[in-house]
Amino acid sequence: MMDKELEAEIHPLKQDDAAPQELSETQTEKDGSFKKAPHHSWCIQCRTIIFFFLLFTCLFVVFIISFIIPCVEQPVSQKMWNINYDAAVTYDFMPIRDINNNTIQDITFLYKDYNSSSLSVSCAEKGFSAPCTFLVAVSSSDGSLLWERPVAQDVAYMECPDPQGKESPLSCFIVEKDNSLLSVDSSIGEILWNKTWVFGHKATILSPFLSIPDVTGDEVKNLFLFTQMGNEITTYIFSSSTGDQVGSLSNINLEGKVGYIMHITNTGAYYIIFHSASSLYGYSLKELYEKITGRKNVFEEDPHWKEMIDSVTHRLPPSLSSGAIRYLMNVPGNTGNDILLVKSDACELLNGQEFISKWTLSASEVMRKPVLGYYKPDALTVVLENGSGVQRKILIVDVTSGAVLWNHTLTAFEGTPKSVTIRTADQHSAFFFWGSSNQTETVDSQKNLYMFHPTFPDILLELTNITKNIVAFNVLLEQNQHASYVLLTGPTSEDTPGLMSLSKQKVKENILNARVVWLGQARPESDQTIKNWFYELRYKRED
Template sequence: MMDSKDLEAEIHPLKNEDRKSQENLGSRLKSEENLQSTPPQSRLSRCRTVAFFLSLFICLFVVFVVSFIIPCPERPASQRMWRIDYNAAVTYDFLAMEDINRDRIQDVLFLYKNSNISSNSSQSCADEGLPSPCTFVAAVSGANGSLLWERPVAQDVALMKCSVPQPADSKASSACILVGRPGSLLAVDLFTGETLWSHSSSFGGDASVLSPLLQVPDVDGDGAPDLLLLSQEGKEINGYMYSGSTGHQIGPRGSLGVAGDSSPLLHVTRTGAHYILLPCASFLCGCSVQGLYEKVTGREGPFKKDPLWENMLNASSHGQLLRSSGAVRYLMNVPGKTGQDVLLVSSEACVLLDGQELTPKWTLRAAQVLRKPILGHFRPDTLAVVIENGTDFDRQILLLDLSSGALLWSQALPSLLGGPPSTSLPTADHRSAFFFWGLHELVGTNEMESREAQHSLYMFHPTLPGILLELANVSANIIAFDAVLFEPSRHAAYVLLTGPSSSDMPGLVSVTKHKVRDLVPGSRVVRLGDSGPDSDQAIKDRFSRLRYRSQV
């Protein structure tokens, strides 16, 4: 028996199709109503999803292009060791480091005097109108020792200072300033060696130029620091001011009114006043830069005077600020808690003076300091000063806490007469690696006087206080030495400049770079008393793992 609906469909088929159409239409209308009633947040969410995946696709595409299509720039290969030689030459105690060819590796500048044309250069002394032999400035790549530029600059060189900033509108961003003999002042572009300016100096014929060349704040308003050069003529110390960008002299010479004899120091007091400090026998002498500027120009300059220091100078004669317990030998600016302090080394004591009051903070008595102290970090972020005390053979290395003068470490380390200075490099643990020169195997006096005696380079790190690592032995005459971080956080190396001991006897001049880490495996472990249970190999591994950091 048929159902009533089926019967209806069979009797009225068109009516049934119409009903289905209406039902489908109703469903579509409900669907559209549902779509229209969909909240805006849902559509926004879908848009965000599309935007996210589109951004992700773009990022992945950029990464793909950079990683696989655009080639990465090649990192310059830095050789472990290189050496360059000059025959029949003499050299000077000068080394400077700067990234000259912009390859992110420090390069080396040095001076040598030669009558021959270098095999790597077509320039001769005659090209610059100089008699032969003359002095050349050379810049070589720190990566491989290749010559970057080289040029003759003077018959002889008294002073040289590099990395002197130039005005923003100048064609050079930095310069090397040279004081030549006889009487010349020259600036060369640090990066190309081209002459920026050259002038004859106005020194007297019997004048002796004092080292170093001082850099003072901009006087002539050209945006570059200016230069202050001191000379000794008889017993009088005279000052000359020059524009750092043009070399023109600013006013005539001016007398400092003191009888100093060596190593001037530019000191800034806590009030921002600039003063020149000089050793004057057993006195510390001084003169304000503002006072010197007023003498040579007859007008006020951009410098300040410190009332306390002016009172001290007015209360004494001949610019004497402080009496020392012995002849003043070295002066150094060192960091203090609120500004610069002054480390004064005399023939009898080493004293840290407050940079404002000039009162002693601590004193190391009975000192016979062999050479100018250096700074480093024995404890993390705590400055220490290295004192080489005694004579060459009786030398003691003393590490003192800079703020208190407390002894942190000491070691007897005899050296050859006139041995190279010590130096330090900051390490990643906020301490320093120290480099000392001494005798090979700490030989006796008789052996020290023999021709076979060698300079030995020792490395020390405060985390191993009972260990010295002997890195190298050198029998040549060492003129200059420095330890350098050639690439930030990558590799440390030392640079050695060797040559004849007399400027009257030309011979072989060599510049050598050695990567410190590559010297460690072949080094000799020297144990100092209680050195711990570690094997020699374990100690070398620890030195090999040292990481270095750039100076701050």
């Protein structure tokens, strides 16, 4: 007893410490906190493992992308390039589209070379005598040759319509003068098929070629075309993939010069609208197809159009203007395509479903097919070139109202290229016009390329000027929202072969040295300010 009392006096706090410790251990065992500690440690370990696993996975993916999977090398677009042929003739044919699926637009053109020593492939290798006609594709970025091959002895007509189906190649159809029709895969330059002439030696093939929904079961749209012999129009259907003729029919009689368009009504029915003299004629694709093949229920008819078209003559109701029709054109409207009629005395827009006139504009000398653009943001306009003589007035017309939004007169020259528009990032269009600096056309007349943007209605930019004979002209969209223009120049007569040239120049580079042409008296901005604004302009692809 004495020992315990003595120990208590020496260590007075020892028993007090022990009691709370026992109490703490007892309490801990009761609330189970000691049992949770091992579980908590296991969670930490799992999270750590998952973290390092994800980190390793991410690093591995980065390694694969950076060092193993090669990056697609995009060609650097040159500011300008030029391809020359010393002794050649060329054709007014220059479609621009991406033919090898690398997002770079490519250029296709035809030429006949009289200097056989410069050819990569001889005419004889493909069964032709020299000189023969070559089809060529080059990249717009640097002018590099994609492919080149002889395709015909002499070409009468050529067309490269839009893609014919999901699995079909980009095709160009060529009509040879020696009575054959062939299809060329424009992505690689190979001839897909070549068929002998079936149209009759005195027949004329009408343009454009049309594509209709697949009727042969190969998921490729079919080729639909017309020929004319006298007053008789014959309809043909061909398989675009094989060239086999599905059928033909001669049951349309129209006098004089004939033109046509494919029109889709608001119900989705296909109709061919012909124009001859001052009259319009409508034929449903259903009717033509069933008469050609004898098969039923492939296409549909529009009830309103079926009632509107005369069952005997196929004539459509007359429009307000009675002038001779020169061109027909589909124009996008609010609920579907409307129809623009270019006549000898006026231009008239018809509602594409009801076929009633929306507006009429007095313009008696529109000698070429109009083009579309945007003068106001997202507001469609039509560009008319009015005038058959030296003076040619450019009219930009609002599609909704028919009001003239802008006009300017330029001096025309022989073979003046058509106007071209390209969409800009500010929801307008940039417009490109050609004009001559001389009032009287001569061999060496200077030909000027002008650029216009609606932001500055009193200004034209003179981008460049040349004296060569212009065969074809177009504007294309470059990478990084830039634009370039392409020129095909040279002789077109086989009697006088000479220097032929294909060239590309970037628009923004030409703007630096452009001449500002003021159309009005007021000059609120300096020339350099105007050029700086045009230099910063960006472009966009159409939707």
